[in-house]
Amino acid sequence: MGKLKTRLIIAFVSIIFLPILITGTALALQSSQLEQKDKTVSQSYQQMEEWLREQLSKREISQVNIEEAVERFSTEVKVTENGGEIIYQSSDNISAAESSAVTLPPAEFEVTSQEGHLYTIEMRTQANLSRHILQSIFISVGLGVAALITLIIVWTWYISRTILLPLREIYRATEEVREGNLDYPLTYKKKDEIGRFIKGFNTMRLHLKQLKEEQKQYESSRQQLIANVSHDLRTPLSSIKGYVEGLQDGIADTKEKQDKYYQIIRRKTDQLDRLIEDLFQFSKMELNKFPIHQELVDSQAFLQDVLEEFEMEAEKKGVELSYQKPIPSVTLSIDPERIVQVITNLIENAIRYGAKSLEVNAKVSEQGTFQLAVHDDGAGIEAKEIDKIFLQFYRGEKSRSRELGGSGLGLSIAQSIIQQHSGQIIVQSKPNKGSTFTLELPLFMK
Missing domain, CATH: 3.30.450 (Beta-Lactamase)
Incomplete structure (x- = not known):
């Protein structure tokens, strides 16, 4: 009770x-x-x-x-x-x-x-x-009536103070919340039904305040994204236009210059492609239509093919990529295309931010999860930045990110994919000493 x-x-x-x-x-x-x-x-x-x-x-x-x-x-x-x-x-x-x-x-x-x-x-x-006898009756009844009136007054005061007053404060607080004031805390020290209700109300108020702040930050980020994307799209387009005009006007009059112009145009179109792909993936997340099609795969066979391909791509870019052999063989329930997208994002980020060597290790943890760690020797991440890198539109070094074509959506998309697989991404990093991104996925239990 x-x-x-x-x-x-x-x-x-x-x-x-x-x-x-x-x-x-x-x-x-x-x-x-x-x-x-x-x-x-x-x-x-x-x-x-x-x-x-x-x-x-x-x-x-x-x-x-x-x-x-x-x-x-x-x-x-x-x-x-x-x-x-x-x-x-x-x-x-x-x-x-x-x-x-x-x-x-x-x-x-x-x-x-x-x-x-x-x-x-x-x-x-x-x-x-x-x-x-009559006097005794009158005295006795009078005492009873006096006790009744006293009890009514005392209990009315008590109930008014412990029930009606808090209810009035709750009503006032709901009016404040309705008007948009989320900084109106309710105080009530008793641990009864009203106390639990007020505690729940304060929890709801703080949650709404957090959501409002996140929404405000989100809207600010969206506006920043529009400004960034407008600039980021315009910059490579302007470069592509300039180099195409240079080819048309015959400025690149040698085979060597033409190859260089084509190489720059290719790099700029790749940059545009990354921006457009990130925006496309983000639109799917916004509409809750981010598709995940899981199937049973063998971790060894799947990662062997993926990492061999990455090994060749990294070599073309002058980056050494090594991975542990043999890769542990366990059964995973994953969407292979999405997991490849996550690994691609981590490896390309490492290369984009200065990594010269990459090391990929896979193991089965004592907790019964499959862990894939991607370690690089790149620029690393400041401690205060680690909690922010998974936020949508967040870019640590904005000038450098713009130069390298980052939209601030890649890691957010990667985290969303892993979370939909009931896993997580763990980050360890130190400035100028590289970073380690560990993908943790649950094993498939028959």
């Missing part, structure tokens, strides 16, 4: 039963006091009767000071001789039997004096017990 529900149940139970308990207790105490009073009156009555019997049995009524006894025992007395003539009456109202008076049994008795006179004695007390 939740703490909030427990508090509400306690509130309702205490409001219902505590006033009843207080009223009952007060009535019990008042009843005890009435019983004590009744006992006291009974004792006074009995003492008065014994005194009168003793006095009247020894002397005549005229010789007995009844007034003194009436005052001492607080009892009204009426004496009748031989059942007729009233010879003594302590109060004019005693015969009227007032409703406020209580007659205690026996109400009357007879005494014969030593001269033989028969006296009938009637006694009543003036104890107003009915008034005391």
Whole structure:
């Protein structure tokens, strides 16, 4: 049962039963006091009767000071001789039997004096017990009502402070969030349902704030991308146009110059091709239509063919590429084309940023994953840049990236591919000492 529900149940139970308990207790105490009073009156009555019997049995009524006894025992007395003539009456109202008076049994008795006179004695007390009973009831009920009102006030204040006030703050916070203010934290220290709700609300608020910041950064990056791509596309196009015009105008009048012009044009078109391909892949990611078609492959056969091809390509560019032989043979569930795309991106990045040698190692880790590590001796990456290199549109050295034709999308696309294979890319790098990119993929379990 939740703490909030427990508090509400306690509130309702205490409001219902505590006033009843207080009223009952007060009535019990008042009843005890009435019983004590009744006992006291009974004792006074009995003492008065014994005194009168003793006095009247020894002397005549005229010789007995009844007034003194009436005052001492607080009892009204009426004496009748031989059942007729009233010879003594302590109060004019005693015969009227007032409703406020209580007659205690026996109400009357007879005494014969030593001269033989028969006296009938009637006694009543003036104890107003009915008034005391009503007073006791009123006091008891009053205490119960007072307790009820006090509990209602206390619980209303408590619930208002612990439930209604936080709810009001939550409503105010939702209005702030609706207006776009995500810097409006809610504070609530209790660990009840409302506390958990407020904690969830703050988590949601922070998540929305993070998403808003990421969206803002994303939009800024998109705008930067448009500016960069516009410049990056214009630069090689301008170069290609210039060299084509040079060929047309006959500036390249020797075979050697023509071959150089063609080589430059080829390099610039390759640069354009990389930019356009990155943008095409990015558009697929944006539309959530990044296709992954997994199939079972043998790691050794697959990587042997891929790395042999890369080895020849690297050699043409004056880069030494070596890889471990034999490559471990395990079964992987991958999209071969996409994994080749990732490896291509890592190797081309290394070559583009100054690597002269590349080393590729594959192994099966103790955790049961297949790891492919690509190590280069290139420029390396600053520690503060490592967490950013997988961000879309991010380019560490912008001037150099533009010169080399980078769009800032390659590693982001590579990471997306590996994540869709339930794997990850691990980066280790130091400036001027090279980098190691490790692809970690799960093994296929039959």
